[in-house]
Amino acid sequence: MELKNTINTMVDQLNEFSSEVTRVAREVGREGKLGGQAKVEGVEGKWRELTDTVNELENNLTTQVREIANVTTAVAKGDLSQKVTAEVKGEVLELKNTINTMVDQLNTFSSEVTRVAREVGREGKLGGQAKVEGVEGKWRELTDTVNEFSENIATPIREIIKMTTAVAGGDLNQKFTADVKGELIKLKQSLNTMTEQLKRVDIARDEFASMVTHELKTPLVPIKGYTQMLMEEGTIGELNQEQYFAVNEIMNNSRRLEKLIEDVMMAHRLEMNQVAFHAxxxxxxxxxxxxxxxxxxxxxxxxxxxxxxxxxxxxxxxxxxxxxxxxxxxxxxxxxxxxxxxxxxxxxxxxxxxxxxxxxxxxxxxxxxxxxxxxxxxxxxxxxxxxxxxxxxxxxxxxxxxxxxxxxxxxxxxxxxxxxxxxxxxxxxxxxxx
Ligand SMILES: Nc1ncnc2c1ncn2[C@@H]1O[C@H](COP(=O)(O)OP(=O)(O)OP(=O)(O)O)[C@@H](O)[C@H]1O
Ligand SMILES: [Mg+2]
Structure with a gap:
């Protein structure tokens, strides 16, 4: 009777044991459901050990897979602050290292690209280059594209700066020569046309200034000459005191006008680099x-x-x-x-x-x-x-x-x-x- 009971209990426990272990194995293996635990009551010795081993295996696997899932989900959502920390061995360790390296590279990649984009876009700082080491394939391509983009923007803008600075400083002999594409071609043409026109304006202004000052100075010669004669006793006739005062004013203001014309001309010629120096x-x-x-x-x-x-x-x-x-x-x-x-x-x-x-x-x-x-x-x-x-x-x-x-x-x-x-x-x- 006792033997019968023992045998039946054993069969029950074995049944429970095998169905629990099968359930956990199936959940993990076929359904991918993690965290299940085999619940076998009243077993002892090797059976207990075996149950505990199955449960421990299941626990380890669950922790590792959940952590990897958490990190990769975070990356997918754009959060690059997580890393796999679980202590693992063998192939899972390789997986852990690969994932962590990937997170590191994504971090440098994104911070470098963001830096360059921010420099160019917000701060107007040109020519920044993203420095991402050790990436390959698409990541390398993307990094190179960003760097090329940054350089392509910088080159013509630097050329424009060089040229406009020269023009602003009065040097009209600069030409925009950089090879540009698209809308920048128009800018290039406009800038070159602009300097050409400025050159023409400069020449016209120079001619106009010489002409005007000459035309203004010419009539001053007889004005001063006759005034001088009026003021000199006996040349044309005597002037009374009031007449003399008036003629003297004409003389003073003629001289002022002459000095003004000369100063305008001098300032102009200095600006045009046309004044000779005999040092x-x-x-x-x-x-x-x-x-x-x-x-x-x-x-x-x-x-x-x-x-x-x-x-x-x-x-x-x-x-x-x-x-x-x-x-x-x-x-x-x-x-x-x-x-x-x-x-x-x-x-x-x-x-x-x-x-x-x-x-x-x-x-x-x-x-x-x-x-x-x-x-x-x-x-x-x-x-x-x-x-x-x-x-x-x-x-x-x-x-x-x-x-x-x-x-x-x-x-x-x-x-x-x-x-x-x-x-x-x-x-x-x-x-x-x-
Ligand atoms: N020594 C000085 N003390 C005080 N103000 C001065 C002095 N020198 C120049 N200035 C100021 O600078 C201005 C410009 O001087 P500037 O010599 O260029 O022209 P100006 O003397 O007014 O005319 P001009 O063309 O006849 O010299 C003056 O009008 C004056 O306001
Ligand atoms: Mg003065």
Whole structure:
């Protein structure tokens, strides 16, 4: 009886055991259903061990497959932050490594491509290249395409920048030569046409300027001549005091007009690089010695002081001294105009600063307001305060001409100025020809 029961129980357990193991094996093997556990009650010894082994195998497999599924699902959804971490061996380890390498490569790939796209698209930074190592096939192709794209955009834009910078700087001889495609061909043509037209405008402007100044100067010759005759006693007849005053005004304004025409022409010719310079070595001390005398009348009339600082008698400079005189005349004239009578002091300095001779004309006058300082060298006809300027006359061309002469003579010009304290104009000339 007992034996019967034992045998029947054993058969039941074996049945349960085999059906449970078969169920788990079928779920995993045929249906791909993970996480099933064989439930066999009351077995012991080898049967228990076998059941536990089946369950452990099933557990391991489940963890590994679920993790791999999680990571690949995340990648598919665009989340590249997950990695397979399960401890695995053998072929599954290979799978794990392959997946993790893939995630790494996708990470570099996407961050590099994003970087390049962002640089080009958002920051306008050109020519960036995606650096993705070790990828092959489609990934390599895609990386190369992105890099080629970035380079293709950069090349013509760089060419455009080079060309427009040259044109903006007055060099109209640049041509757009880069090989471009599609819409860029139109841009290329437009740019080339534009410079051609600018060239023509430049030539026309040059001709017009010469013509106008010549036409304006011609009638001034007889105007000045006859005015001169009227003012000279006895040539045409006596003038009374009021008539003389009127004729004198005609003379003054004729001279002003003549200077304006000459300044316009000079500024224009400097801009066009048409002014001849006959530079030679000269003695700086000797040159500066003559300056105060030429301003004596102007300075005495306003009861101001002009002085030249001590200069080494051996100091030599290299310049067209006629042009250099024009520079000093303009700068000193400005200082005379913008200092107060009696209080005004103008100092002229010269020193050797190594490669150059550095001159300065310093005054204790009105000064130039900070916000106007950027304009005075650049903008023709620019004057700081029109009400003051009306008294001072002038046309706002002096400093533009001065800058042109200094720079074409191989020097630089700059200034320090503070409102109500004074202005110091500083410029350099070469020491020798080189
Ligand atoms: N030493 C100075 N002190 C104060 N302001 C100055 C001085 N030099 C130049 N400026 C300012 O810069 C402006 C431009 O000077 P610039 O010499 O170019 O023209 P201008 O003297 O007005 O006319 P002109 O063409 O007769 O020289 C002046 O009108 C003045 O406002
Ligand atoms: Mg001036």
């Amino acid at each position: 030679k070595s000269f003695n700086v001390k000797e040159f500066l010695g003559k300056i105060p005398l030429s301003f004596k009348k102007m300075v005495d009339d306003k009861k101001i002081k002009i002085s030249t600082s001590k200069v080494d008698s051996k100091l030599t400079g290299f310049a067209d001294t006629d042009r250099l005189s024009e520079v000093f005349t303009n700068l000193i004239q400005n200082s005379v105009d913008f200092v107060e009578p009696i209080k005004g002091v103008i100092e002229i300095h010269a020193k050797d600063n190594g490669e150059h001779i550095q001159f300065s004309v310093k005054d204790n006058g009105l000064g130039i307001p900070l916000d106007k300082q950027a304009q005075i060298f650049k903008t023709k006809f620019y004057q700081v305060d029109t009400s003051m300027e009306r008294k001072h006359g002038g046309s706002g061309l002096g400093l533009v001409i001065v800058k042109g002469i200094v720079e074409q003579g191989g020097g630089k010009i700059w200034f320090n100025s503070k409102q109500n304290e004074g202005t110091e104009m500083i410029f350099t000339i070469p020491k020798s020809w080189n």
